[in-house]
Amino acid sequence: MKWRDTLARISRVRLTPRGIGAACVGGVLIPLGLVLTLPDLVGLGAAALIAVAVAWLVIGTQRLESGRGALHVTRAVAPNPVVRDRTADVSLLVAAHQASGAAYERLSRLRLSEQAAHELAGHQGIRARVSARADRITVHYSLTPMRRGRWSLGPLLTTRTDVFGLVRATQPLGSPTQVPVWPRTVELAVRTRAVGDVDRSATGARLQSTDDSVLREYVAGDDPRRVHWASAARRGQLMVRADESAGVRPVTVLLDRSLLPHWQESGSMRRPAAVDDGEWAVELAASIATSFLDAGHPARLVTTSVAPSLESERFATTRASRSALLDACVDIRGHRGNAEGQHAISTTARALRLARVPGEIVVTVLGPQGPDARHDLAALAAEGTCWALLVAPHGAGFQHELDQTAAELRGSSWHVSTCEARTDPERAWALLAERAP
Numbered sequence: 001m002k003w004r005d006t007l008a009r010i011s012r013v014r015l016t017p018r019g020i021g022a023a024c025v026g027g028v029l030i031p032l033g034l035v036l037t038l039p040d041l042v043g044l045g046a047a048a049l050i051a052v053a054v055a056w057l058v059i060g061t062q063r064l065e066s067g068r069g070a071l072h073v074t075r076a077v078a079p080n081p082v083v084r085d086r087t088a089d090v091s092l093l094v095a096a097h098q099a100s101g102a103a104y105e106r107l108s109r110l111r112l113s114e115q116a117a118h119e120l121a122g123h124q125g126i127r128a129r130v131s132a133r134a135d136r137i138t139v140h141y142s143l144t145p146m147r148r149g150r151w152s153l154g155p156l157l158t159t160r161t162d163v164f165g166l167v168r169a170t171q172p173l174g175s176p177t178q179v180p181v182w183p184r185t186v187e188l189a190v191r192t193r194a195v196g197d198v199d200r201s202a203t204g205a206r207l208q209s210t211d212d213s214v215l216r217e218y219v220a221g222d223d224p225r226r227v228h229w230a231s232a233a234r235r236g237q238l239m240v241r242a243d244e245s246a247g248v249r250p251v252t253v254l255l256d257r258s259l260l261p262h263w264q265e266s267g268s269m270r271r272p273a274a275v276d277d278g279e280w281a282v283e284l285a286a287s288i289a290t291s292f293l294d295a296g297h298p299a300r301l302v303t304t305s306v307a308p309s310l311e312s313e314r315f316a317t318t319r320a321s322r323s324a325l326l327d328a329c330v331d332i333r334g335h336r337g338n339a340e341g342q343h344a345i346s347t348t349a350r351a352l353r354l355a356r357v358p359g360e361i362v363v364t365v366l367g368p369q370g371p372d373a374r375h376d377l378a379a380l381a382a383e384g385t386c387w388a389l390l391v392a393p394h395g396a397g398f399q400h401e402l403d404q405t406a407a408e409l410r411g412s413s414w415h416v417s418t419c420e421a422r423t424d425p426e427r428a429w430a431l432l433a434e435r436a437p
Contacts, residue, residue, distance in 0.1 A: 010060030012169050019055070019166035022048045055162040059169045064158060069102030071095065071110075073156050073174030077143075081180040081323075081330070084148050084279075092139040092156065094173070104134050111159040112139060117151035120179060145181040148279060150330055153177045182326040183283040186425045188291040189433075249385075250298040250315050250357055254348065254364040255285040257304045258341030259391055259421075260334035277393055277421040278334060284389070284425050285365045286329050290322055297361075301328050304335075304344040308351040342370045349376040356383050363387045363432075368401035378412035389432050390418040 015023065026048030033041030064071050074093040082088040092114065096103030114126055120143050128141040145151070154176040161168045231239040260278030285301060293299040298315035302308070316325050335341040345366070352362060362380060366388055369377065380386055388409050392402050402418065409416050417431040 006061055009063075009169070009171060010057070012171060013056050013060045013167050014169070015052070016161060016165055016168050018164070019052050022166055023052050026052070051164065052166050055164060055166040059160070059162050059167050064106065064160075064171060064173050067102070068098075068100050069104075069106045070097040071103060071106060071173065072097050073154075075154060075174070075177050077153070077177065077179055081182050081327070082143070082145050083182045084145050084184050084283075086144070086184075088143050088145075088179075090141050090143060090153070092141075093136060094139075094156070095136040099135060106160065107132070107135070107137060109160050110137065112137065113157040113159065114139065114141070114153075115155065115157060115176075116143065116153050119147040119149060119181070120145050120151045120153060122146050143179075145179075147275075148181050148183045148282060148330065148332075150178055150180050153179050180327070180330045183279065183286045183329050185283065185287045185290050185326070187294070188287055188426060188429045190288075190291045190295045190297075190429075248296050248298070249359040249361050250300075251289070251292040251361045251363060252352065253285050253289040253292075253299065253301050254352065254362060254366075255281065255301065255303045255332070256341070256345055256364070256366045257332065257335050258338070258345070259365070259367045259393070260332070263333045263336055277391075280422045281365055281391060282329055282332055284428060286326060287425050288363055288365075288429065289325050292363075293322055293325065294319060299325065301325055302348065302352070303332055304341070304348045306340060306344045306347055308348045310351055310355045342373050345369060345373040346376040349373070349380050353380050353383055359384065361385045361387070363389070365389050365391065366405070367391055367393060369405045370401070374405055374408045378408055378414070381409075381412045381414050386414045387432055388414050388416045389428060390416060392418060392420050 026045040029041045029045030029048070033039065033043075033045060071094055074095070076091045078089050078091075080088070092112075094107070094110070094112065096107065112130070114128065116126055122144055126141050126143075128139045131138045143153075155172040155174050157170055158173045159168055159170045226240040228239045259281040261275055289299045289301045293316050298317045300313050300315045302310065302313050313328075316322065335344060356362075361384070364377075364387065366377075368390070377386075377388075386409075390402060390406055390409075392399070406416050406418055415432070417428075417434070419428045419431055
């Protein structure tokens with residue numbers, strides 16, 4: 001394995017213009033010296049060729065990350081994760097592992113080139129600010145991710161030459177960094193009269209008053225104004241009043257992954273309209289979930305799956321767990337086809353019905369559904385409150401199924417509204433909230 005790596009490094013070595021000149025001079029002097037029987041010319045030509053060959057082998061066999069002149073790479077991204085269309089700052093440090101003349105000599109002849117996925121770098125690429133010192137090279141640049149997902153940054157590409165400038169080699173240095181990109185979210189007005197009425201009508205006398213405070217231990221992210229100082233002094237640890245969320249119903253946001261392009265196509269930009277529709281759906285679902293969480297509701301985001309595992313999709317209960325909701329959105333992609341999508345919505349609806357907690361509200365972002373999926377979704381409303389935002393994808397042939405889905409769900413006590421893909425999230429949410437009782 002090591003000899004293969006060595007051969008691969010040697011194969012990446014290239015002659016510089018100076019090296020090409022030296023090789024050409026050597027190639028001319030040797031035959032000329034032989035013809036003229038001048039040993040000095042032969043020796044000069046041979047010396048030039050040997051110098052090029054030795055430089056080739058030395059540069060090709062050296063490893064930048066090992067030996068007396070070993071270098072290491074440190075990369076930091078802030079903030080991390082990054083939000084789509086928001087700017088993140090990247091700091092890259094290439095430094096000597098140990099202070100030595102060999103390391104400083106390597107750094108002085110090093111040229112750097114950072115690699116970044118197109119989804120991270122965008123159309124403008126990377127514009128870096130470089131500062132060099134004897135023992136380190138520091139690079140600063142900014143990224144504005146274009147798409148949600150998990151994208152690679154690095155490894156760093158280095159170009160270096162030998163002492164005489166005869167050859168150069170481009171080699172990777174360091175390991176790549178995976179940068180998760182969150183979807184954009186919009187703060188939605190979930191503390192509306194409609195949501196309040198749903199809570200009161202469903203829980204009634206079970207709602208606790210502000211006098212029925214329950215104390216619990218302080219958790220990072222809790223509002224400091226909720227700290228109960230008398231109990232904290234008595235117990236020797238911070239305690240907070242839990243009455244803010246008492247009687248508040250948990251919310252499950254269900255995202256139909258059929259709204260995203262099929263997973264074979266989701267990594268390609270050949271269908272920009274479908275990709276944009278899918279990203280809009282993810283951002284809308286994430287906005288609904290985070291808005292309910294910020295309003296004090298335990299919330300979770302569930303996506304359709306042929307084998308749903310709702311036990312792992314726990315409710316986020318504090319503002320500090322908001323990042324967990326957004327982390328769950330990073331790797332969402334479409335189904336493998338329409339048949340899988342319809343099967344997934346049916347199995348997920350049945351699993352939600354079996355695992356539903358008392359008082360749970362289900363808010364769905366759905367596309368048009370077939371008869372079997374409509375039947376399983378309709379049965380879900382028998383266990384409690386269900387809201388559906390039906391999305392009409394761009395393109396012809398969906399209107400009939402969209403109307404059928406809306407009619408059947410409304411007939412089963414769902415609160416349903418329809419909108420087109422890429423509608424402003426606040427407008428889409430307002431359409432749904434207006435139809436709630």
